[in-house]
Amino acid sequence: MENLKDKKIAVLLSGGVDSSVVVYELARQGLHPDCFYIKIGPEEEEEWDCSSEEDLEMATAVAARYGCRLQVIDCHKEYWEQVTKYTMDKVRNGLTPNPDVMCNRLIKFGAFDQKAGYDYDLIATGHYAQTEIIDGQKWLVTSPDPVKDQTDFLAQIYDWQLRKALFPIGHYMKEEVREIAEREHLVNAKRKDSQGICFLGKINYNDYIRRYLGENPGDVLELETGKKLGKHKGLWFHTIGQRHGLGFGGGPWYAVKKDMKQNILYVSKGYEPLTAYKKDFSIHDFHFLTCNPWGDAGEVSVTFKIRHTPEYHPARLERKADGEYVVHSEHLIQGVAPGQFCVVYDEDHHKCFGSAEISWSE
Numbered sequence: 001m002e003n004l005k006d007k008k009i010a011v012l013l014s015g016g017v018d019s020s021v022v023v024y025e026l027a028r029q030g031l032h033p034d035c036f037y038i039k040i041g042p043e044e045e046e047e048w049d050c051s052s053e054e055d056l057e058m059a060t061a062v063a064a065r066y067g068c069r070l071q072v073i074d075c076h077k078e079y080w081e082q083v084t085k086y087t088m089d090k091v092r093n094g095l096t097p098n099p100d101v102m103c104n105r106l107i108k109f110g111a112f113d114q115k116a117g118y119d120y121d122l123i124a125t126g127h128y129a130q131t132e133i134i135d136g137q138k139w140l141v142t143s144p145d146p147v148k149d150q151t152d153f154l155a156q157i158y159d160w161q162l163r164k165a166l167f168p169i170g171h172y173m174k175e176e177v178r179e180i181a182e183r184e185h186l187v188n189a190k191r192k193d194s195q196g197i198c199f200l201g202k203i204n205y206n207d208y209i210r211r212y213l214g215e216n217p218g219d220v221l222e223l224e225t226g227k228k229l230g231k232h233k234g235l236w237f238h239t240i241g242q243r244h245g246l247g248f249g250g251g252p253w254y255a256v257k258k259d260m261k262q263n264i265l266y267v268s269k270g271y272e273p274l275t276a277y278k279k280d281f282s283i284h285d286f287h288f289l290t291c292n293p294w295g296d297a298g299e300v301s302v303t304f305k306i307r308h309t310p311e312y313h314p315a316r317l318e319r320k321a322d323g324e325y326v327v328h329s330e331h332l333i334q335g336v337a338p339g340q341f342c343v344v345y346d347e348d349h350h351k352c353f354g355s356a357e358i359s360w361s362e
């Protein structure tokens, strides 16, 4: 780990076990970083839900135990204006967004930096990810825990954000983090991992979308035959590759294509319909975390993932004349949904180069 003694460090402390072990790890090195709890309230003026209150209590207890200050930073407005706007803009256009990816760029390393983080050299989080300095440049590298690895969620942060990021538990497996928390009797050692959309937690994704976009019913047709099977409530509730309880019987049915103009959802039947798979697909707006390692080389070997799963898929990445890329996967990939991020790694899935958005395809 880099020499931290002369650095001013801010810890993003959520009240969960991972960021609490971050504080412990730094304290163990004689450091007393300032801790920050980011508050994102519900969008309506309802009561703050009790799990957030409990989170803040836990964060307060952990910071106090290690002699650190804790401050609450309100990023409510920024979350709804930036992350929600991004999410709704994408789904409205039939694309599949990833709010958790944008939350890291826009909120944890973004809005937070403008409000408090600017005063610090490093921002430490409990993400399962690591960094490495190679030839004087800082790279994002994967965690040894393939199930917990979160480099995919970090693959849209800006280079200056990566330079400020510190992942003090990134070299551990999740079990090791839990063991440390139990051994140190941290108040939250036995708490369950958070789930759902970052910060929104329990909010159901479809309800979140419905609140902004409402419903827009249209036909559902079988791709192969054009036969009408029924109605959908809005294309934005469907993601390419997803198996849906559309309630038609005779399935399972998979969403395989959206016709935005005519508001039609096409589905295919069967457990593994070939229409739900792809080997070759285009990506655009490649965001490099550190730098473009390939220059304008025509083709390179990489690994990639398009979903938060432990597998990395081998592929050839082809650079087109316009500077965009085509992914040629070795294996068939299920559910290649436009708008999703394709996160690209080196052949050994060690270094994360960055990510690009999967392009719309007819």
Ligand SMILES: Nc1ncnc2c1ncn2[C@@H]1O[C@H](COP(=O)(O)OP(=O)(O)OP(=O)(O)O)[C@@H](O)[C@H]1O
Residues within 6 Å of the ligand: 011, 012, 013, 014, 015, 016, 017, 018, 019, 020, 036, 037, 038, 039, 108, 124, 125, 126, 127, 193, 194, 198, 199
């Ligand atoms: N409300 C919050 N306030 C401050 N930091 C946060 C908050 N939520 C998440 N973070 C930071 O982002 C990191 C990753 O968030 P994620 O939701 O993936 O948490 P997690 O893996 O469950 O971690 P934790 O156990 O620390 O909650 C956390 O470890 C923490 O550093």
